[in-house]
Amino acid sequence: EVLPRLTRGEAWIGIASTEPQGGSDVAGERTEARLVDGRWLLTGEKNMVTGVSIALALPYGGGFVTVTRTGPVEAKHRSITTMLFMVKRNGTVNTGFETRDYEEWGRRGIPTSYLRLNNAPVDPDFVLGEVNGGFKVVMEGFDVARILIGAAAIGAARWMLEQSREWIRGRVVFGKPISSYQSVSFKYAELSARLEAARLMVYKAAWLADRFYRGEGSVSIMDVANASAMAKMLTVELAVETGLEAVKWFGGVSYFKETPVMRALLGVLSYYVGAEGTQNIMRLIVARSLLGREVE
Ligand SMILES: Cc1cc2nc3c(=O)[nH]c(=O)nc-3n(C[C@H](O)[C@H](O)[C@H](O)COP(=O)(O)OP(=O)(O)OC[C@H]3O[C@@H](n4cnc5c(N)ncnc54)[C@H](O)[C@@H]3O)c2cc1C
Structure with missing residues (x-):
C-alpha cells in the first residue's frame, strides 16, 4: 500500500x-x-x-x-x-x-x-x-542509510571545494591570488585527495550492500555495517573540515548570506551531530568489529 x-x-x-x-x-x-x-x-x-x-x-x-x-x-x-x-x-x-x-x-x-x-x-x-525482533530491522536500515549520508556529505564537500576553487584563484591579497600561498593551496590539495579516498569508501560500502542484498554468501550484514560506518565517519568529518577551511578562505564575506558556503557547512553539521548515529557511534561500530564486543 x-x-x-x-x-x-x-x-x-x-x-x-x-x-x-x-x-x-x-x-x-x-x-x-x-x-x-x-x-x-x-x-x-x-x-x-x-x-x-x-x-x-x-x-x-x-x-x-x-x-x-x-x-x-x-x-x-x-x-x-x-x-x-x-x-x-x-x-x-x-x-x-x-x-x-x-x-x-x-x-x-x-x-x-x-x-x-x-x-x-x-x-x-x-x-x-x-x-521483539525489531532491533535487527532498524540496525540494518541504519547500515544502508549511512551510505546515503556518506554520498550526501561527498556532494557537499565537492561543491564547497568547487566554490572555493574559483574564489581562491580570484581573490588577490598582498598582490597575489591566495591560491598561490601554500598554506591555502596545500590544504586545497589535501582536501581534494581525501575527497577522492572518502568517495571510494562510499562506493565500497554501496558495493558491499549490493552484494549482500543479491544474496552473495561471502558478504555479511556486518561487512556492510562496518563499511558504512567507516564511510559516514570519513565523509562527514571531511565535509565539515572542508567547510571550515572554505569559510576561512572566503574570509569575512562567508559570514553573510550573499556567500553560500556557510550554509553548506551548517547543512553538513547536521550529519556531524546526528543523522543515522553520531560520529562516536561510527567509531564504536568499527572498533567493535575490529576489537570485539567488549569495546563500549
Ligand atoms: C537534523 C537532524 C535530523 C534528525 N532526524 C532524525 C529522524 O528522522 N529520526 C530519528 O529517530 N532521529 C533523528 N535525528 C536524531 C539523531 O539521529 C540523534 O541526534 C543521534 O542518534 C544521537 O542521539 P542524541 O542526539 O540523543 O545524542 P546522545 O545519544 O544523547 O549522545 C550524546 C553524545 O554522547 C556520545 N556518546 C553516546 N554514547 C557513547 C559511547 N558509548 N561512546 C562514546 N560516545 C558516546 C554521542 O556520540 C554524542 O556525542 C536527527 C538529528 C538531526 C540533527
Whole structure:
C-alpha cells in the first residue's frame, strides 16, 4: 500500500527512533507498544523525527519506522519491535499523537519534529519483521542509510571545494591570488585527495550492500555495517573540515548570506551531530568489529 506511493512521491516514510533521553542507545528506547483488541497502541515520546509535517501535507500521507518496546526494558534489544506508525493514511490523519516542528540553524528543505504518542494506533500488518525482533530491522536500515549520508556529505564537500576553487584563484591579497600561498593551496590539495579516498569508501560500502542484498554468501550484514560506518565517519568529518577551511578562505564575506558556503557547512553539521548515529557511534561500530564486543 505505501511503498508504490512512496516511489511516486505521494507518500513519506521516515524513522522515529530517537527519544528525548537519547538517540544513540537504540536498545534503551522506551516508547511502549501494547496489543489491545488486535491493534498496537504506542505511548511515549520521539524526538528529532524528520518529515512529520511533510507526511501530514502529502495527500496520501505517510508514516515512520518506529522503534517500540514490547517487553521489559531489561531485555534491551530483545524486546524492541519496529512498526510503521502512520501519521496519515489514505488522506486520514491518525489519532493519538501531537507534533511540533523544530526551527533549525542550517537545513531549510526538510523539517524535523518532536512527536508525542498517546495510545497511537498501529495496524498489526504494519509491524516490520518479528515482534521483539525489531532491533535487527532498524540496525540494518541504519547500515544502508549511512551510505546515503556518506554520498550526501561527498556532494557537499565537492561543491564547497568547487566554490572555493574559483574564489581562491580570484581573490588577490598582498598582490597575489591566495591560491598561490601554500598554506591555502596545500590544504586545497589535501582536501581534494581525501575527497577522492572518502568517495571510494562510499562506493565500497554501496558495493558491499549490493552484494549482500543479491544474496552473495561471502558478504555479511556486518561487512556492510562496518563499511558504512567507516564511510559516514570519513565523509562527514571531511565535509565539515572542508567547510571550515572554505569559510576561512572566503574570509569575512562567508559570514553573510550573499556567500553560500556557510550554509553548506551548517547543512553538513547536521550529519556531524546526528543523522543515522553520531560520529562516536561510527567509531564504536568499527572498533567493535575490529576489537570485539567488549569495546563500549
Ligand atoms: C537534523 C537532524 C535530523 C534528525 N532526524 C532524525 C529522524 O528522522 N529520526 C530519528 O529517530 N532521529 C533523528 N535525528 C536524531 C539523531 O539521529 C540523534 O541526534 C543521534 O542518534 C544521537 O542521539 P542524541 O542526539 O540523543 O545524542 P546522545 O545519544 O544523547 O549522545 C550524546 C553524545 O554522547 C556520545 N556518546 C553516546 N554514547 C557513547 C559511547 N558509548 N561512546 C562514546 N560516545 C558516546 C554521542 O556520540 C554524542 O556525542 C536527527 C538529528 C538531526 C540533527
